[in-house]
Amino acid sequence: MADLTTKYLGLTLRNPIIVGSSGLTDSIDNILELERAGAGAVVLKSLFEEQILIETEANLRKAYENDMIYSAKSESLDYIDLHIKEETLGHYIKLIGEVKSKAVIPVIASINCVSSVEWTSFARRVENAGADALELNIALFPSDMSADNEKTENIYFDIVSKILKQVTIPVALKIGPYFTNLAGMINRLSKTGINGLVLFNRFYSPDFDINTLTEKSANTLSNSAEATNILRWIAIMSGKVNCDLCATTGIHDGQGVIKQILAGATTVQVVSTLYKNGIGILNEIADELNKWMDDKGYNNIQQFRGMMSQGESTNPSAYERIQFMKYFSEIR
């Protein structure tokens, strides 16, 4: 049996397979089950700034509609948004405490934020509650035509800088792929003092029904073809950044995990495959990784990590090729 132990964000994981932030990681029972099934670590379900705002609004409406709850003169009602937010955050803090008291694997808290205003002080509470690390999920969708490029990018640095001042636990940053100069951005972000970058955030995909003309979501779960873009960027950035790289999106089996590690990922995150195949797949993935390492004669992960990265490649230009000229020209 090979040694799958991995160091990620300075934490020791029994294997590099992390269960990503999802509905699977929102309760103590689920997390303990994931631990039993072989997860190396878990990222708790994200606290979404936007979601809390929506929840606050819904509760506010409920309070106003229910004449038995509060009066217009009540100070509690006046600050109800704060109380609702506090309650939501309080549940999250409680979950961290519970998980830490019962689970052995590292627990990474996750915050999804769009501004630096609200979350910085909460990060400190996450640390005090016992989280081993914090994953910041910054999701700014570039749809604002009037937005200034530099200002938009600065939001990332601003949030990171404020969070790092608040906590001493390791911080990972999860980003999307939409940047003009992605390599430059990843490189600059890796030098901010964060301990890891998670590539990439998978955004909600809107769709609609042509018969009912109503909106719906598309491709809720990822497929393994989506992993190729991640593979490219992990391979390109491996060895060129000042922090760990974690691959996420489209990694569904042992082969997917092995590829990302070969490209240079320290760890991988899996979610969709657990929904599709059940959490028993975690053990299967670890077994497949183990078997492959045994077959190849590797005793530990360090021995092959980054072996297929751009820096180590005999054909580095392949990772930067964006056109299929030859491939398509051969198709008749």
Next chain:
Amino acid sequence: MDSRYKLFKSKIGNSRKVNNLNHNIMEERKDFLKEERQQEWRSELRKSIKAKERTDIPRVKMLEQDPFERAKNSAEVNQGLTEDMAFKEARRCLDCADPTCISGCPVGINIPKFIKRIESGDILEAAKVLKETNALPAVCGRVCPQEVQCEINCFYVQKLKKDPVAIGFLERFAADYERNSGKMSVPEVLERNGVKVGIIGSGPSGLAVAGDMIKWGYDVTVFEALHEIGGVLKYGIPEFRLPNEVVDVEIDNLRKMGVKFEINFIVGKTATVDDLKADGFEVFFVGSGAGLPNFMNIPGENYTGIFSSNEYLTRVNLMNAADEEYDTPVFSGKKVAVIGGGNTAMDSVRTSKRLGADNSMIIYRRSIEEMPARVEEVHHAQEEGIEFMNLNSPLEYFADDKGRVRSMKLQKMRLGEPDSSGRRRPIPIEGSEYMVDVDTVIVAIGVSPNPLIPSSMPELKMSDWGTIIVNKETMESSIPGVFAGGDIVRGGATVILAMGDGRKAAAGMHEYLKKNVLKK
């Protein structure tokens, strides 16, 4: 009309809806009010002055202590009306055929009748009218937000777009007159029926239940956790707004009617509801209030010198903490910041001024127009030199090497789009943070229901808000024979809404006992 009247209109509509739930009672009451209005003395009085003459009289102005003087003492700010002022104001009331003012009163006071009694010079009789439906008229005359309840429904506001009849001032006048006359009337009570009723909490809702149940002949005991009767009326509202003596006289009246009070008695600890049942109590009313203060949970909030408004006001109002010679004096800060914009915030900031602060500030994240505090309280605070720092919110507190708060970081806010309440949401302005020196901070951003009683009764159904779920018409909880009202049901309400709950619960308890106990 004050813009805040409009703001709260939706809620007022809701409270009317609640009143409508007692439809049958209201219908009977309507007929009764009609008959009363047709009595000869009222018809004569109406005819004695032309309506035009009545409506030409300007609204009376309350006598007040000089702001400079009162900021240094704890005596009552409002001094009440003189007899002449009260008679003149009572003449403004048109004694409408459809007295819309009553629909705005949660305890259903026969408003035109008591005002017309004042106009006719029979003030003791006016006080009796108040006590027909209100166990605490002198209290309500002082602390009810009449401007958004009875007065906003006054004909003057609704049809004439003029200042309403000063119903609250007149209520206080009649109640004070009676108290000072030494001829306090004790409402009639029915012969004792021996059925024991337990009331948990002696705040406004509990006292309202006690006032009605004792009249109907029940054996009423009020259990109070603290050493003083009155709940929030005593610990929460300062002397300069509601003197404890006024509350005591009204409580004493309940005592004279036969209500028994047990102080230092924590139901759930001293004895459980089951213990009391074993002692023969047939029915209970839970009015244990909302005594759990809310905080903002921002860094540094645990430093010494940062209080909840509950602690600060309770210590000053109930535990002589303003007296440095006393066992547990409260620190009298020179730079005091109060966080919040409600009546409790105003009470706290004005108390701090009276305790010798050089600079007492209100820190509120919305503008002054959005403040939930009564217009009168904001006005009084401004007169007393309170600094209003609106559109500001604290981000963090800092302490000296002894852990005592010495400064706070504030962030400026702007108003965004309206939320579901119709009020514009406060939005933080990034980069606007600045520091302010403080030595005392009082957090007055609301309270949560006291969990003690619910936790001792696990079968009690609770809402997401930590409040007891009740039948809106009877105020009965999920446990038969256990009723509830006031802040433990509402999360946070006014004194008069709590009293309204109490009256409704008393009616529900009476029905319950008639059906389940008295019938046997």
